[in-house]
């Protein structure tokens with residue numbers, strides 16, 4: 010158990026968590042106006058398609074895959090019990106990983122070469138793209154060189170992550186990992202930590218509630234019916250427009 | 252709202268009033284919440300009426316239900332990463348300014364210094380390919396007028412006839428957000444940031460809730476929701492609600508030089524909106540008229556009061572100039588009702604140059620003129636007081652089918668009906684003031700148009716003489732409560748100032 014291992018795998022996760030929670034709350038409260046991803050499709054639409062679609066669908070699947078292995082490792086191991094199913098899972102995950110890479114590279118080229126898109130690019134966008142690129146490359150490298158990641162992730166890393174959540178980090182398994190895997194894990198913590206300070210925040214406001222609401226929305230800023238009713242104190246007729 | 256197209260002179264004062272107040276900002280330079288188009292023409296953004304390109308509005312399926320054409324829950328969320336029918340800056344125009352400083356600061360040389368156009372997005376010099384009002388007055392030109400999507404409704408022969416020099420005609424179409432009863436923008440917003448205000452029906456985008464999903468831009472078939480590329484928020488016409496709350500007319504209406512704009516309360520039956528929006532194509536306008544309520548009807552008044560509509564608003568509905576034009580006289584039509592958003596901006600269709608015909612004279616008119624009056628040698632007379640009234644409506648210079656494609660989903664009878672009323676009032680006034688129309692002719696015209704002398708007088712008054720307070724009947728927002736329309740003042744009691752004060756600057 011060396012000092013760097015302790016720092017990266019026992020301390021960094023908590024720093025990242027703190028930054029994530031504190032940063033998100035602070036950003037939402039102080040700069041709620043900016044909690045979104047600044048779309049540049051208006052400025053450039055065609056190249057965006059070839060970048061953003063493979064990127065987003067790739068990252069959705071890969072992220073949900075990691076999440077599943079983290080949350081229900083036993084189910085993943087059970088699924089992997091059959092070699093055919095294991096191979097299907099790995100190949101699917103790898104192809105979606107490639108799709109992220111292709112999309113991300115496309116997005117970066119577009120961002121750096123299109124003069125209009127450059128105008129709406131912030132420093133943090135560049136930092137984030139570089140981070141994500143490194144993370145994807147490391148992930149693909151891991152998948153290629155250290156086979157059956159879904160199994161060893163579920164068997165070794167999921168318990169490690171849970172141990173962090175429980176507040177008693179057990180870094181034995183993760184310390185023994187080869188360095189690309191370690192870097193991938195560190196990258197994940199870093200992205201998690203900078204999350205609230207990047208355009209990633211749009212993930213937290215994904216508009217899934219749209220599915221549940223009626224299409225039309227009418228708002229009465231001033232509920233005159235309630236106001237006329239002497240039984241309701243006027244402060245109850247609050248504006249609902251928040 | 253009613254716009255009387257016969258009176259629009261195409262001066263664009265309205266657009267400038269709006270621009271100076273609301274969209275003179277970074278990211279909004281290209282937005283014209285109010286714009287005035289020349290028809291026939293492609294408009295702004297280019298060919299906005301062609302929903303095969305832009306996929307806006309609602310579509311009716313075989314079972315008679317309506318769905319958003321290019322957005323909605325399934326389509327909107329699936330296309331959230333890349334919206335395939337979002338117009339881009341090229342469809343509007345790249346905003347630009349000129350490098351004026353160069354005129355002063357250029358070093359001495361052999362040539363005159365020039366002020367090159369520079370893009371307001373990148374700051375780099377650009378070649379201007381399009382600008383605000385690019386096709387203004389260019390009717391008849393191959394690039395613009397001939398690409399007008401409404402020509403789909405015309406036969407090739409009719410189309411060609413419109414471009415003959417003698418028959419060529421155009422009119423102006425000022426457009427703002429229609430503040431629709433069945434707004435597609437509201438329905439398409441995944442965040443739920445857009446809403447219609449109950450008090451006055453204004454459709455607004457909550458800038459704090461908007462998260463740049465851009466679905467409203469696609470969904471609005473009139474392309475009246477715009478994406479601000481700098482702040483990452485969609486913006487649209489707010490009908491100058493701060494002015495309306497203070498009892499003023501919106502800036503575009505207030506400044507309108509042609510006095511073509513009317514604003515007033517119209518009561519409607521919200522429960523029947525869905526049915527009206529799902530009506531058969533041929534019945535759309537009539538069904539929409541059906542849900543507009545008579546403000547003098549006792550049951551309507553009782554229902555409105557029970558729903559908390561203040562008496563002052565009901566009174567305003569009774570005095571409303573718009574109700575008269577739309578429902579009482581049935582002289583107005585909504586723009587493109589087939590988009591099924593039930594737009595609440597109604598247009599009185601243009602009579603001129605529609606009705607004008609060119610005939611050969613016998614010189615009788617000229618002989619009545621004073622000798623110093625200027626006359627032309629040719630014997631053509633631009634004739635607007637035609638004897639054959641009904642005949643000329645059908646043979647109008649601006650084909651009825653074209654107007655019907657704009658204003659009544661193809662129903663030429665509905666347009667002809669409105670035009671006849673306009674013509675009847677004109678003939679009535681001619682009889683009254685000039686006297687060269689026989690009384691029998693005048694009476695028969697009025698009767699055929701379904702008007703009386705009284706209503707013709709009223710129409711004439713509201714069209715030609717109406718004062719400010721006749722054209723804009725804005726009910727009080729109850730200023731004592733107006734603040735509460737915006738926010739609950741109790742929340743900020745004891746603190747200094749209130750409201751939303753964040754700059755749209757984006758750092759992250």
Ligand code: SF4
Nearest residue numbers: 428429431435436471
């Ligand atoms: S015209 Fe206005 S209210 Fe109607 S759909 Fe478009 S933006 Fe919405």
Ligand code: SF4
Nearest residue numbers: 259262263265507509
């Ligand atoms: S100000 Fe009035 S007359 Fe002038 S273009 Fe606008 S609507 Fe037409």
